[in-house]
Amino acid sequence: MSVRREIFIDGRGAALEFDESRFTFDDVERVYSIAPLTTGSFSVLIGERSYEAVVNGREIIVDGRSFNVDVFDPREMRGRKSADADQGRANIAAMMPGKVVRVLVAEGDEVEAGQGLIVVEAMKMQNEMKAPKAGRVIEMKSREGATVAAGEILLVIE
Amino acid sequence: MLRKVLVANRGEIAVRIVRALREAGISSVAVYSDADRASLAVKMADEAVHIGPAPSSESYLRIDKIIDAAKRTGADAVHPGYGFLSENAEFAEACASAGIIFIGPPASAIRMMGSKTSARQVAIAAGAPVVPGTEEALRDPDRAREIAKKLGYPVLLKAAAGGGGKGMRRVDREQDLEAALRDASSEALRAFRNDEVYVEKLVVEPRHIEIQVLGDQHGHMIHLGERECSIQRRHQKVIEECPSPVMLAHPELREKMGEAALKVARAAGYANAGTMEFLVDRDRNFYFLEMNTRLQVEHPVTELATGIDLVQWQLRIAAGEKLTLQQSDITWTGSAIECRVYAEDPANQFLPSPGKITYLEQPSGPGIRLDSGVYQGWTVPLDYDPMLAKLAVWAPTRELAIERSRRALREYIVAGIRTNVAWFDQILDHLDFRSGALSTAFLDRFEAKPRESDPEAEAVAALVAAITSAKPERPQEVCKSSAWRDAGRAEMMRS
Numbered sequence: 001m002s003v004r005r006e007i008f009i010d011g012r013g014a015a016l017e018f019d020e021s022r023f024t025f026d027d028v029e030r031v032y033s034i035a036p037l038t039t040g041s042f043s044v045l046i047g048e049r050s051y052e053a054v055v056n057g058r059e060i061i062v063d064g065r066s067f068n069v070d071v072f073d074p075r076e077m078r079g080r081k082s083a084d085a086d087q088g089r090a091n092i093a094a095m096m097p098g099k100v101v102r103v104l105v106a107e108g109d110e111v112e113a114g115q116g117l118i119v120v121e122a123m124k125m126q127n128e129m130k131a132p133k134a135g136r137v138i139e140m141k142s143r144e145g146a147t148v149a150a151g152e153i154l155l156v157i158e
Numbered sequence: 159m160l161r162k163v164l165v166a167n168r169g170e171i172a173v174r175i176v177r178a179l180r181e182a183g184i185s186s187v188a189v190y191s192d193a194d195r196a197s198l199a200v201k202m203a204d205e206a207v208h209i210g211p212a213p214s215s216e217s218y219l220r221i222d223k224i225i226d227a228a229k230r231t232g233a234d235a236v237h238p239g240y241g242f243l244s245e246n247a248e249f250a251e252a253c254a255s256a257g258i259i260f261i262g263p264p265a266s267a268i269r270m271m272g273s274k275t276s277a278r279q280v281a282i283a284a285g286a287p288v289v290p291g292t293e294e295a296l297r298d299p300d301r302a303r304e305i306a307k308k309l310g311y312p313v314l315l316k317a318a319a320g321g322g323g324k325g326m327r328r329v330d331r332e333q334d335l336e337a338a339l340r341d342a343s344s345e346a347l348r349a350f351r352n353d354e355v356y357v358e359k360l361v362v363e364p365r366h367i368e369i370q371v372l373g374d375q376h377g378h379m380i381h382l383g384e385r386e387c388s389i390q391r392r393h394q395k396v397i398e399e400c401p402s403p404v405m406l407a408h409p410e411l412r413e414k415m416g417e418a419a420l421k422v423a424r425a426a427g428y429a430n431a432g433t434m435e436f437l438v439d440r441d442r443n444f445y446f447l448e449m450n451t452r453l454q455v456e457h458p459v460t461e462l463a464t465g466i467d468l469v470q471w472q473l474r475i476a477a478g479e480k481l482t483l484q485q486s487d488i489t490w491t492g493s494a495i496e497c498r499v500y501a502e503d504p505a506n507q508f509l510p511s512p513g514k515i516t517y518l519e520q521p522s523g524p525g526i527r528l529d530s531g532v533y534q535g536w537t538v539p540l541d542y543d544p545m546l547a548k549l550a551v552w553a554p555t556r557e558l559a560i561e562r563s564r565r566a567l568r569e570y571i572v573a574g575i576r577t578n579v580a581w582f583d584q585i586l587d588h589l590d591f592r593s594g595a596l597s598t599a600f601l602d603r604f605e606a607k608p609r610e611s612d613p614e615a616e617a618v619a620a621l622v623a624a625i626t627s628a629k630p631e632r633p634q635e636v637c638k639s640s641a642w643r644d645a646g647r648a649e650m651m652r653s
Contacts, residue, residue, distance in 0.1 A: 005624045009616060016620050025617045032621060040517050040573070042626075044618050051615065053622040054517050056573035060619040064568055064580050065609065067616060069623035096509040098540050122540040123501070123510035147540075150513075 008070040090132050090157045094148045098122030107140045111157060118142065118154050131157060160184050160235050160477050163261070164207075164228045165199065167239030168218060170531035170547055171455070172199035175237050178469040187231045189224060191217035193539035198531050205231055212541040218242045221249050225256050235259035235476055237469075241543070244452040245272060261476040263451050267426045271449040275318075277426075281446040284425035286418040289437065289445040291358030293318070297343075299336045302357060306335055309359040315339060317346035318354035325349060328360055361445065363597035364437035366390065367402050368450075369419035370460050372471055374481035375429045381416035382460050382468075383490055385433075388596040389585065391508070396578070396601070397585065398456035399495045400463040403556065403594025408442060415444055422446060430475050431457075431468050455498070455548065458527055462494035462552040493559040495586075496550040497567070499530075501538050503576035504606060512540035516574030521566035525552045525559075538575055546577065556594070560586050581606060 002019040017024045022031055033045045037052075044051045044062075054061040060069050102119040105111055111131045119128045139156040142148060162185040165175045172188060176199055179186040188203035193212035200206040207227035210217035217223070219242055228236055236253055238244035238261070250265040262268070271277045281288050290309055295318060296302040306313045306329065315338055317325025325346030327338040339355060347353035365388045373379030386402035387395045405412045419434035426449070433454050435447040457468050466483070475481060502508045518534035530547035532538065538546065551566055553559035564586055570579050584606050585591055591600070 003624070007620045007624065009620055009623075014620065016624050018621060018624060023617075023621050025620050026613065028613075028617070030617060034622070034625065041519075041571075042622055044622060046614060046618060049614070051618045052571075053618055054519075054571055054573050055622060055626050056516050058623070059573065060623050061571060061573055062615040062618045062622075064571065065612065065615050067619040069619055071623050071627040095506065096503075097512050098510070122512055123542065123544040125510050127509060150511075 004074055006072040006074050008072075010068055088135075088158055089138075090135070091153045092117055092129050092131075092155045092157065094120050094150055094152050094154055095127055095129070096120065096122050097150045098127070098148060100142050100144055100146045100148060100154070101126065103140070103142065103144050105137050105140075105155070107137050109137045111135060111137060117157075120148060120154075129154065133157070160259070160473060162187060162231065162233045163235045163237055163473070164189065164224070164231065164233035165203065165239065166218070166224045166236050167242055167244075168194050168197065168199060168531070168542065169545065170529050171239040171453075172197075173202060173531050174529050175239060175469060176202045178467065178473065182470060182473055184473065187227070187233050189218070189227050191541075193541050196536065198533055198536070207231060212539060214242065214542065221246070221252050224249075225252055225258065228253075228258050229256060233258065235261055235473075237261040237472070238452065240450075240452050240455055245450070247272065259476050261430070261472050263428050263430050263432060267428045268451045270426045271428075271432075271451050274448050277422075277449050278446070280425050281422045284421040286422045286446045287444060289358050289361060289447075292356050294356065295354035296339060296357055299339060302339055303332060303335055305357055306332065309357065312360040312362065314358045314360040315342040315355050316358055317342065317350055317352070318356055319346065319350035319352040325355060361437045361439050363599045364388075364439055365402070365404065365596055366395075366435065366447075366598050367404065367415070367438050367444070368433045368435045368454070369415050370454070370457070370468070371419055371423045371428065371432050371434065372468065372475075372481060372483075373423065373429045373432075374475050375478060376480055378481050379420055379423060379428070380481070380483060380485045380488060381419055382464050382466060382488055383412055384415060385454075385456055385459055386596060387456060388598050389591075389600055390598050391601045395456065396498050396500075397495065397582070398459050399493065399556075399559075400459040401490050401493065403596065404438065404442065406556065406594070411438075411442055411444070418444070418446065422449070431472050455545075456496055458529060458548060458550040459494040459496050462527060462550060463490045463492065464488055465491070492552055492554045493556040494550060494552045495556075495559045495563050496548050497563060497582045498545055499547045499549060499570075499572075500578050501544040501546055501575050502578055504578050504581040506576070508578075510540070510544050511576035512538045512544070513575045514538075515572060517571065518573075519569065519571040521549065521569035523566075523569075525562050526566050527551070546572075557592075560592060 002017050005016045007014050007016045030046050035043045040055050042053045060067050098120040101121045104116050113134045115131045116128045119126050135157040138158045142154040164187040165172045176186045186203040188199045188206040189209045190200050191212050209223040243249040247265040247268040250260040253260040312330045315327040325342050327342045329335050329338045342355045343353040367384050367386050370382040384402050385398050385400045387398045389397035433450040436444045438444045501511045503511050514537045527550040532546050551562045553562045567583050
């Protein structure tokens with residue numbers, strides 16, 4: 001008996017079907033074996049070819065190559081993808097973890113495309129986030145001195 | 159003989175020095191900021207003293223706190239490592255007046271060689287070649303034209319008070335000189351409130367080659383040959399090697415540069431370990447650039463090629479021992495290459511990537527020397543520079559050292575943060591790198607190839623993601639395979 005999953009690998013969708021010794025991905029069937037090594041790492045044999053895979057959240061590292069993989073159960077997929085349709089909005093998210101060292105705009109400010117919005121610093125390097133389009137700052141979620149995670153939304157432009 | 163040494167640094171270099179101390183039978187004291195309480199250096203040292211909050215201005219750069227920690231623990235010497243206070247003459251003096259040995263050169267030598275302009279004067283007086291140019295301010299365009307013509311184009315205009323590329327202009331043709339001079343002075347005036355600009359010959363696509371010197375306090379000094387550090391990104395070295403490919407083909411250049419380095423070091427009254435940096439042009443002319451009055455980050459490649467432990471000699475020299483090595487004792491065997499592993503993302507403009515290392519596998523095996531300051535579970539702080547480790551390898555030839563480095567990089571797996579580990583493989587595999595045709599412009603032209611797709615690796619990633627994201631009870635329902643079940647269990651334990 002096999003299991004079916006929808007896979008999004010580095011943004012590309014594909015179907016995966018697998019049982020305990022075989023799997024089909026991109027219409028190619030392969031024979032495999034998997035053995036856990038230490039926590040979060042696996043030895044995978046495809047036929048007799050040996051791979052090492054490390055799992056770090058949605059990032060899977062295979063022999064040093066990193067892939068971002070999302071897995072969905074097709075039975076749970078109905079209705080997905082309607083959530084983030086907000087065309088007019090732009091979430092400005094931190095590109096790296098760090099500290100907010102300067103906030104260059106305030107809520108309500110009109111900004112032009114390319115205008116500097118906020119500066120995040122980590123490891124002696126500063127990263128200025130710029131407006132991807134013209135609009136108005138409708139929400140400022142961060143302040144100077146705040147510690148932010150990569151991907152954290154700092155402000156919203158509409 | 160030293161009994162106890164305080165290590166006034168952090169990260170991999172603190173670990174390197176603690177290891178040397180243990181091998182020498184000397185007690186070690188680490189210092190740490192709030193961000194480094196759980197660091198490898200603190201764990202490995204015999205004692206550890208808290209010196210303040212994370213920002214280095216309030217901890218690792220605080221002379222008073224470090225002297226206080228040394229006094230409190232009864233350390234008889236301080237090793238400054240590199241960076242932080244290592245080239246701070248005031249710190250060397252503060253150690254001396256507290257009766258603590260500073261493991262490095264005399265404060266006077268740090269002062270003399272610390273500024274580029276005064277180091278240049280020392281080098282000129284000692285008869286070492288420097289990049290031809292003038293230190294007189296150039297205001298008169300006619301005078302500037304005259305000098306530039308004598309030097310030969312291209313020339314470089316540089317702000318006298320400069321730094322960071324401000325007030326700097328490359329000029330390729332005489333007709334561009336006047337405008338460039340005007341621009342450079344006004345930029346210098348704005349940046350440094352000093353419009354003085356001088357002119358220098360531009361060394362086109364130079365190699366960056368440095369000479370390691372080692373001298374005792376009794377007037378005996380030798381050099382340990384070169385390190386080639388031409389592979390730089392934004393003036394930051396990323397790969398270093400010993401010997402330089404140039405020296406492999408032209409061993410007489412090592413002698414000439416070694417002699418020049420020793421002349422300058424002697425003129426500065428230097429003792430302990432130090433490094434003279436040179437630019438080398440295509441015709442193998444070399445020009446003194448500056449001196450680093452401390453242990454270099456890339457010292458392991460010299461140690462691997464010469465078999466001499468620089469840190470052990472630093473300790474013995476600081477304790478007043480004589481350097482028993484003669485110049486003729488120094489030989490270079492095989493080839494050593496070092497890659498600096500940074501927490502940064504090559505796929506995303508090399509932005510820093512601090513954070514928790516969720517998984518770490520480190521290379522080992524023949525010829526591998528890994529000087530690392532991290533472990534699995536360590537959170538790389540965002541307060542300091544992003545270097546995690548130095549992967550140095552040694553092999554009998556340069557070709558084998560390249561292959562060994564690539565093998566080791568493949569074994570090196572870091573998850574949770576981004577690193578430049580995989581990026582090195584492409585540089586090492588580049589035709590120009592392999593042929594030894596290096597220059598400081600190498601990385602300006604180098605473009606990482608978009609990675610080739612690998613359908614097999616992709617299939618493995620998809621499979622592993624699907625298996626590990628399965629709810630643990632579900633795979634057991636549908637399948638009795640033990641490996642599969644174990645995978646599900648491992649996933650459960652992971653979270």
